[in-house]
Amino acid sequence: MKSLKIVVLVLLLMVSFSGCIDFSEYAGAFEDVKTIFGEGEEKATINYSYSLDCFGNETTNYNYSPVNALPRITEEYSWEYGGLNWNWSLSVPENLYQYYKNKPRASGYEQYALSDYDRHCLKSMLNSFEEASEQEGYSKSQLVEFIVAFVQSLDYTSDKVTTGYDEYPRYPLETLIDNGGDCEDTAILTAALLHELGFGVVLIELPNHMAVGVSGDDSVYGTYYNYNGKKYFYVETTGTGWKIGEIPEEYEGKSATIHLMVQIPTLDLSWDAEVYSYNSKNVQYKIHVDIENVGAGSAKNPKLYAAALNLNDPEYVWDQTTLELDDYKEGSSGYADIYLNIPRNEYSKFQIILYGDNFEYLESYSEVFNT
Numbered sequence: 253m254k255s256l257k258i259v260v261l262v263l264l265l266m267v268s269f270s271g272c273i274d275f276s277e278y279a280g281a282f283e284d285v286k287t288i289f290g291e292g293e294e295k296a297t298i299n300y301s302y303s304l305d306c307f308g309n310e311t312t313n314y315n316y317s318p319v320n321a322l323p324r325i326t327e328e329y330s331w332e333y334g335g336l337n338w339n340w341s342l343s344v345p346e347n348l349y350q351y352y353k354n355k356p357r358a359s360g361y362e363q364y365a366l367s368d369y370d371r372h373c374l375k376s377m378l379n380s381f382e383e384a385s386e387q388e389g390y391s392k393s394q395l396v397e398f399i400v401a402f403v404q405s406l407d408y409t410s411d412k413v414t415t416g417y418d419e420y421p422r423y424p425l426e427t428l429i430d431n432g433g434d435c436e437d438t439a440i441l442t443a444a445l446l447h448e449l450g451f452g453v454v455l456i457e458l459p460n461h462m463a464v465g466v467s468g469d470d471s472v473y474g475t476y477y478n479y480n481g482k483k484y485f486y487v488e489t490t491g492t493g494w495k496i497g498e499i500p501e502e503y504e505g506k507s508a509t510i511h512l513m514v515q516i517p518t519l520d521l522s523w524d525a526e527v528y529s530y531n532s533k534n535v536q537y538k539i540h541v542d543i544e545n546v547g548a549g550s551a552k553n554p555k556l557y558a559a560a561l562n563l564n565d566p567e568y569v570w571d572q573t574t575l576e577l578d579d580y581k582e583g584s585s586g587y588a589d590i591y592l593n594i595p596r597n598e599y600s601k602f603q604i605i606l607y608g609d610n611f612e613y614l615e616s617y618s619e620v621f622n623t
Contacts, residue, residue, distance in 0.1 A: 331405030407432030455511035518547025
């Protein structure tokens with residue numbers, strides 16, 4: 253790579269890491285709580301909602317049709333790199349674009365770059381980049397520059413003007429079809445493309461700005477960030493002409509937060525309870541639990557725990573059950589109906605916990621009630 257005549261600058265970093273969360277310690281967390289009712293009974297029914305995604309895969313709760321039958325959106329792009337003018341077009345299924353427009357905004361910027369359902373489109377784009385790069389005899393570092401030059405050519409648009417929100421991060425396909433975005437949008441797109449190609453990348457969050465860091469060795473020159481023994485060289489994705497390692501003057505010396513490219517699903521949990529049956533001694537409650545994966549990637553080995561707590565003796569519960577659920581793929585939803593028994597004329601409250609291998613556990617309680 254051509255050396256850049258700028259000062260090498262190592263910035264002070266505040267590192268944020270959202271790694272895969274291990275909740276295996278919860279696997280036996282409820283075994284010491286004794287159950288008074290419900291031994292050996294059929295205590296739950298489970299339902300999952302999956303249908304076809306835009307590529308004909310049976311995965312999500314969105315009613316997609318096979319890809320060739322779908323209305324499509326086509327966007328044109330023009331940019332310069334290596335002394336050549338490049339003109340490309342991208343065509344994607346309209347409802348895939350709408351899927352991302354309607355998808356809840358994620359809790360971490362890196363999650364926008366790691367969604368499962370845009371991989372096919374991104375890989376198709378990257379195949380074109382790699383073919384053109386091979387034809388022109390570009391090196392791997394030039395391939396990175398080629399992709400960065402493409403993203404830099406997209407229009408800069410503020411969230412307030414285009415969405416009405418002060419802050420509205422876009423998924424990569426949104427930025428591509430909208431033909432632009434602000435700094436976090438183009439940084440997310442760049443990170444998604446380079447990560448898909450196997451390059452080591454991070455997102456760099458600066459005060460009121462976002463950029464990308466791409467892993468490089470001593471042959472690369474410019475501003476970089478040290479993390480875990482690796483150098484991540486600064487990549488500016490807004491405005492044309494910025495080289496790898498070249499940082500705008502206003503961000504020199506500023507502290508930054510590093511976002512690692514680790515996929516973490518986000519599950520939504522809601523539930524309600526009602527009296528299902530009763531007799532002179534006991535009341536049986538039906539607890540209806542709705543679960544949806546609104547984040548990126550599949551939620552692995554989810555388990556759902558429900559208990560009717562005995563408020564008189566915390567060593568006992570009136571009834572409890574743990575359900576082992578199928579993996580919740582991105583965009584999928586489902587529900588479980590759980591049946592718990594409580595003696596008549598007793599005070600209790602329900603406890604619901606959802607936990608698994610790679611997502612943050614969720615816990616909620618009902619109000620205290622009398623049977």
